Amino acid sequence: MSAVAHSPASLSVGRFSLDVVLDTPFRLDGGAMFGVVPKVLWERQKPADARNRIAMATNCLLVRGAGVVALVDAGIGEKLDERGREQFDVPAGEPRLLDRLAACGVAPDDVTHVLLTHLHFDHCGWSTRRDGEAWTPTFPRARYHVEAGELAHARRPNERDRPSYDGRNFEPLVEAGVLETFECAAEPIPGVRLVKAGGHSPGMCVVEILDGDEGALFLADLVPTAAHLPTPWVMGYDLEPVTTMEQKPGWVARAGENGWLCVFEHDPDVPVARLVRGDRPGRWRADPLGPGPSLPGEGREELGSEGWQTNPVPSCLRTGRHRRRRPPVRRLIASSRTRCR
Numbered sequence: 001m002s003a004v005a006h007s008p009a010s011l012s013v014g015r016f017s018l019d020v021v022l023d024t025p026f027r028l029d030g031g032a033m034f035g036v037v038p039k040v041l042w043e044r045q046k047p048a049d050a051r052n053r054i055a056m057a058t059n060c061l062l063v064r065g066a067g068v069v070a071l072v073d074a075g076i077g078e079k080l081d082e083r084g085r086e087q088f089d090v091p092a093g094e095p096r097l098l099d100r101l102a103a104c105g106v107a108p109d110d111v112t113h114v115l116l117t118h119l120h121f122d123h124c125g126w127s128t129r130r131d132g133e134a135w136t137p138t139f140p141r142a143r144y145h146v147e148a149g150e151l152a153h154a155r156r157p158n159e160r161d162r163p164s165y166d167g168r169n170f171e172p173l174v175e176a177g178v179l180e181t182f183e184c185a186a187e188p189i190p191g192v193r194l195v196k197a198g199g200h201s202p203g204m205c206v207v208e209i210l211d212g213d214e215g216a217l218f219l220a221d222l223v224p225t226a227a228h229l230p231t232p233w234v235m236g237y238d239l240e241p242v243t244t245m246e247q248k249p250g251w252v253a254r255a256g257e258n259g260w261l262c263v264f265e266h267d268p269d270v271p272v273a274r275l276v277r278g279d280r281p282g283r284w285r286a287d288p289l290g291p292g293p294s295l296p297g298e299g300r301e302e303l304g305s306e307g308w309q310t311n312p313v314p315s316c317l318r319t320g321r322h323r324r325r326r327p328p329v330r331r332l333i334a335s336s337r338t339r340c341r
């Protein structure tokens with residue numbers, strides 16, 4: 001499937017154009033993806049295969065405008081061995097991130113910024129690629145950005161999350177002098193901010209894209225799929241699930257109240273949506289902007305805020321812009337700063 005076909009709409013936020021660019025579909029254990037949520041609830045949204053794995057995506061975000069070509073996250077990459085490809089059901093012989101970027105008219109040399117929400121292998125795999133016996137930056141002219149605490153933890157992970165990190169994805173960036181770190185929040189591009197949310201990993205960030213009254217939010221693994229919008233629907237992979245539950249409601253409400261686009265990085269069916277209010281105060285559900293890249297999407301149902309399936313998803317493409325007041329960000333930033341040590 002081409003990168004153009006994968007992008008559900010020609011999206012824009014003010015002066016920025018946005019394209020959702022898939023690296024590869026893959027599969028992960030459904031129980032791990034939904035933690036303590038009973039399977040009888042989550043499998044209504046994400047049916048499992050015979051090995052209890054659910055379909056996943058690696059939806060990266062291409063942001064262009066005002067001389068900037070930025071990539072938010074970088075997929076799985078090419079470092080998995082045969083056992084890893086089989087474990088995660090990564091298909092062989094299909095287009096990958098670089099192919100899909102090329103279909104969008106973007107070559108590796110064109111990329112000016114790579115914004116890494118965190119350093120798990122499925123989010124930064126194409127940060128580097130093999131050059132003979134060495135691993136070198138895939139995007140040679142780009143500056144890479146990651147939260148400082150995330151890099152520190154990735155270099156000394158614990159036994160629980162050690163398999164999630166691969167030094168080949170980030171150490172060559174340090175050696176090449178192209179990796180910039182920050183504490184809690186950074187704005188490497190005017191209007192494009194990384195803000196630490198934590199929870200899933202020590203320095204995981206969400207990415208805000210704001211211009212005037214318009215906005216988009218790349219939720220990373222704070223809300224990896226639209227099915228994870230309910231506050232207690234938290235992955236078993238999260239190191240600090242309570243932090244995830246503390247951070248999620250504020251970000252979800254912020255996006256919903258202001259009509260922002262939301263990008264769900266791991267959702268093969270709902271890569272981009274706006275949030276609409278649920279059946280009770282404080283509850284939100286995803287209203288997709290067209291069908292997802294892998295499945296036709298017709299007749300699929302949204303996840304209510306407590307995990308119940310509710311209203312059917314409209315299959316029409318929503319392209320209208322929502323003009324809303326740009327909200328203050330100090331409270332969220334301050335909340336993130338309190339977690340920096």
